[in-house]
Amino acid sequence: MHYREVATAREFVVRLETGGDWREQVESLAAEEGMEAAWFTGLGAVQDAEVWFYDQDRKEYDAAVFDEPLEVAACVGNVSDLNGEPFAHTHAVLSRPSGQALAGHLDAGTVWAGELYVREFEESLVREHDETTDLDLWL
Template identity: 70%
Template sequence: MQYQEVDTSREFLLRLETGADWRTEIEEFAALEDIDAAWFGAMGAVQDAEVWFYDQEDMEYRSVTFEEPLEVAACVGNVSFLDGERFAHTHAVLSRPSGQSLAGHLNAATVFAGEVYLRAFEEPLEREHDETTDLDLWL
């Protein structure tokens, strides 16, 4: 196990712009406010979504695209640096009108409505390649 203690510095409430990309909105906000590390929770609705699932045997992401309106029942993630850029690592549980749930790594989604609570950390976080999982993980 690896860990580090972090101090929180600021907290924000965001309303994401309708028609924008969900994850990009969070990354652009982090850049605007000079936030190098954060944790966030969110909810809302999207017009479409691209969800990734990591295949642990093949060690690669599988993409599934949904071209339909979906509720964002829950969304959690963090902001850190990946290859020198701010990256919003985002996971979401999405739901259809039937109540069926879809979940995974939210790579992209067009915002219909989105509300985010974001807590920034004093310490920056950098992702590095982990040989065991073939993923880019926190130090």
């Protein structure tokens, strides 16, 4: 296990722009505000979504594309540095009108409405390649 204590710096409430990409807007906020590390939660709705699922045996992501309106029942993630750029590691639980839930790593989603709470850390988080998982994980 790797852990360290972090101190928080700033906090933001964010309304995402309709028609923009959910994750890209989080990354844009981080770049504009100079955030090197943060934790966020959110909710709202998307017009479509691409959700990734990591196959632990193959060590590859599989994409599932949903070209339909979905509620963002829950969204959680963190911002860190990946190759010198802000990266928003984003997971979401999405729901259909029937109440069926879809969940996973939210790679992309066209925002219909989105609201976030973002808490910035004073310390940076940098992602580096982890041989065991074949993922870029923060230290």
